[in-house]
Amino acid sequence: MASPLLLGIDTGGTYTDAVLFREEDGVVAKAKSLTTRHDLAEGIAGAVDSVLDRAAVAPSDIALISLSTTLATNALVEGQGGRAALVMIGFGPEDLLRGGLSEALAGDPVIFLRGGHDVHGNETPLDLAPLEEAMPELGGTVSSFAVAGYFAVRNPDHEIRVRNRIRALTHLPVTCSHELSSKLGGPRRALTTLLNARLVSIIDRLIGSCESFLARRQIAAPLMVVRGDGALISASEARLRPIETILSGPAASLVGARYLTGLDAAVVSDIGGTTTDVAVLEGGRPRLAEEGAVVGGYRTMVEAVALRTYGLGGDSEVHIDDRGLIVKLALGPRRLLPLSLIGSVHTEIVLDALERHLRAAHAGRHDGRFAIRTGLAEDAAQGLQPQEEALYERIGQQPAALNDLLTANAQKSTLDKLVARGLVHIAGITPSDALHVLGRQGQWNTEAARLGLTLAARKKDGAGRPIAASAEDLAQQILDRLTRQSAEAVLAACLAEDGVEGIDPAKSLAVDRALQRASGISRFSISLDRPLVGLGASAPVYYPAIAAMLGAESLVPEDADVANAVGAVVGQVRAVVTVTVTSTEGGRFMIAGAGESAMLAGEEQALDAARARARSQAAGRARIEGADEVVLMLSEEIDAPEVEGSRKLIEARIVATATGRPRIVQISS
Structure with missing residues (x-):
């Protein structure tokens, strides 16, 4: 009996790609259509209808749809997105100077409220008066709101109260920082929340366009979206957290490159209409950015593949x-x-x-x-x-x-x-x-x-x-200039992976001599220790020359033009939940993250409760995000030094990871 038929869609800045895929056959058919930004459903319909015709299959045969996109990435690289208001709880104007927050605001409104919590979750009383005063004017001039509270990852109560009040007054989308990250670092968490708020309308429009097309074609299969770490998430969850789809397209292309080439070690470069994305495969997997994805010059708190995105493409x-x-x-x-x-x-x-x-x-x-x-x-x-x-x-x-x-x-x-x-x-x-x-x-x-x-x-x-x-x-x-800038982009990404600092390939005279193969008594040369895998519709045109300039083997796999769409359908759902345990005065231990804060008297009891919460929340989130059968893994980081001969717990981080293939509809024969 044949395995289910899966549909992968990638909506890029220029083209929308579609592939039909079966596990035993690979790519069954593929098609492209111009991305129609005024009505994304047109481009999606053009690609999907074409691929269904080429494969001669009925829409009802599709068991799963998975969507990747570069729209969020492109919007951040090009400085686009809706106008958003930022509400800062417990912060002051000086905090805007940290983490690139002031530059990211770019003139959008910000409201400061008294409130917030300390590291143990204790509150400073919340004052909603400035919010109430600003709402009549702001409600009609912004498309969404971002809310960031001081130590909201320890206690999200004030963020939730502000969110509920904004929704009651404006009925506009609101993003809270605790929903996006469990990490400390208020200004960068606020930056991530602001960018998420700006992207809400862009991703909502994309998913809505895809859903309306699927409904017209009577395709009832689940719709998944690729996250920036290459994992899949249900469309409903992607609507709430669109920031997680930054680097969705690049992440899907890396998953697709691994599938199409079978290589464990490679430099993967994907050129589209707007951007070039470069990452390194090591051991068959892309490395995740530990400090958060960098897009458009902003370091976010979004877990995503470690890659470099450059504003360089065919358009x-x-x-x-x-x-x-x-x-x-x-x-x-x-x-x-x-x-x-x-x-x-x-x-x-x-x-x-x-x-x-x-x-x-x-x-x-x-x-x-x-x-x-x-x-x-x-x-x-x-x-x-x-x-x-x-x-x-x-x-x-x-x-x-x-x-x-x-x-x-x-x-x-x-x-x-x-x-x-x-x-x-x-x-x-x-x-x-x-x-x-x-x-x-x-x-x-x-x-x-x-x-x-x-x-x-x-x-x-x-x-x-x-x-x-x-x-x-x-x-x-x-064309020569594109080859040179692409080579510099690939080399910059590789140097960063090697931990080499202080060399800018675009400015280094030595790199310039090496890339030009300049003659002289002293000669410089550059080479890569692994193949350069080129992806994208124009990859066969561009990458042989780029690889030659870098002294690398060039590999442009078959179906390189739809690698993103392939990666979209071969991925898995992956949910990660972090719960922390910290010691407080009086020998009590606070559990924070993935729910309301709680206090317990004993260290072991607190750790056991944190483990149980992390497992339960990760499994539940994975199912909400579309996973079928879930596999759980647990890791722990415990900071407990010896102080005057006795062990003292400072903080424990319990991380639960739940993975599984997405649910599919059962197609009757």
Whole structure:
């Protein structure tokens, strides 16, 4: 009897992938569709319908759906997300200067409340008055709230009370810090909670789009989502904790790379439209980031695979610095809509504008660039400033040339704010356009790409010469630049894994000589001790040259273009619960974490109770998150030094890990 048919979906910044998978057969069929950001269900439907047609199977044959995504990662890398208000309980303004919290707020509102707890869970009385005063104004200008309390991991009562009051007053989503992490470190926990609140609408929209499509196709199988550590979580839980889906796509790609290659040791690099993600496989498993995942420059408290995410992909913005005698190119971190892509959808408008720019007697400041709405619902534009609202009204569902749209210099920064809010796309030349011009890609409009690169090639360097002899010449320069930046990204990740500090591959003269294979009496060389596995739709185009530059064996497996979707369906549910035991005055011991704090008189009784709570909560959480049969493992870290000849417990951390395959529906034959 054949094993169940599983459906894996990966929604990336450019493409949505779908695979049908059986344990004994591997990938049965695969398909791609453009990600449609205005209505994600369209892209999902395009990919899933295609893969069902190719496999000639009925939707009712699917026993499980698993979803991975780079949308949360991309949003943080590009500085996007909903406007969120942060409520700090027991903290002061000086705490915003810690952990990158002030930078992450980026002007979003923050409310300070008196309250919080100490390390033993004892409270400072909570004062809700500032919250009550702020709600009438804030309720209509933000899309969600983040609540972080002082020592909330020891006693979450104040966070819960504030959450309940906000929900009663606004009916908006609220994230509490104790729901996301059991670790100490208030400002970084507040940062993680703030980022989670910003991502709620993005992930809710993705899951909602997927669920509505599945309902229309009458697919009743459970829906799972890949977390940043590669484990699976039920869609309902992912909605509550979207921050856990940062690095979902990269984590799924690592699981997929291990399955597709069978390698125990490899450097895995996955290039998408927006980002490149690099990680190392050791012993067949990716290492988890002990201090929390770093995305978009922020170190979160989210447990995720230890990888480096760079704003570098096939759709990266091309920056041309023509101020010196030698022109310098740089790519990213912002994603643009490739001209070839927008030209394939709005052919006449785009080609006419590009040809008009080429005929103009003088170059325009924004030649070859367009703006277009992303298609989000109108309520996504809540809280816009008057100048932002005015410019947004002038941007429609058809691309508008920036030369016509921006009539004053100040409007450029206003436009950038609309892009950061996820309301507007900018279109311009990208590496994907360069590949179209060179004949190495052809799925979109090559003429739009050629016109865009011809425009850019006319720019003059400091000596008054065109920066490139032709569109093809500039395309090769862009491709060479992507190869070099990718090699630097891979090398930086490998040096970090080796614990080597102080070497920045983008700035090191020695690394530059090694990567260029520069001749001289002294020669430098670089090589990797394991294969470089390239993943992504464009991996066969990019990675052979990148591996050669790094002195590594290049391996691009079959189905590398859908490795994320493969990884999504071969993963497991994994729930981790941490319970702490600390000694207090009077010889009593406090149990904290995974429930209300409790006090017990004896150390052994407290430890036994903590173990029982950790096991029970981990197993229960794994089942809530979609696991079927659960396997439990327990680990302990006990800090109990000898003090004047007698043992004294300072703190014990009991960690229970529950794992299991996700539940599937039983398909009747």
